[in-house]
Amino acid sequence: MDKLEAVQKILRFSPRILDFCEREHHVFFDEFDSQNVDDYEGGYGQLSDSIITEGIIEKIIEEDDID
Numbered sequence: 001m002d003k004l005e006a007v008q009k010i011l012r013f014s015p016r017i018l019d020f021c022e023r024e025h026h027v028f029f030d031e032f033d034s035q036n037v038d039d040y041e042g043g044y045g046q047l048s049d050s051i052i053t054e055g056i057i058e059k060i061i062e063e064d065d066i067d
Contacts, residue, residue, distance in 0.1 A: 001061075001065055001066060001067065002034070002066075002067050003037045003038060003048060003052070003066065003067075004032060004033065004034045004037050006051075006052050006055065006061055006065065006066050007032050007037055007048050007051050007052065008029070008032065009055070009060065009061060010051050010052065010054070010055030010058075010060050010061060011029050011032075011051065012029075013060050014054070014055065014058055014060055016058075017051055017054050017055065017058070020054075021047065021051065025047055027044060027047060031044075032044060032048070052066065
């Protein structure tokens, strides 16, 4: 799966991570798109990486699942 799919899957299955995004970063599920998950200058690249790391820790996805 690509990075956007990974982020969306994690946010769907982890209320804790979704809450973290909404409360701490004021970023909501539908704000992630294929361009801004890869954008590290003004986009959500770093946040997306954090979401993926937490998703792996919570065993929602595996590191090998990401293209």
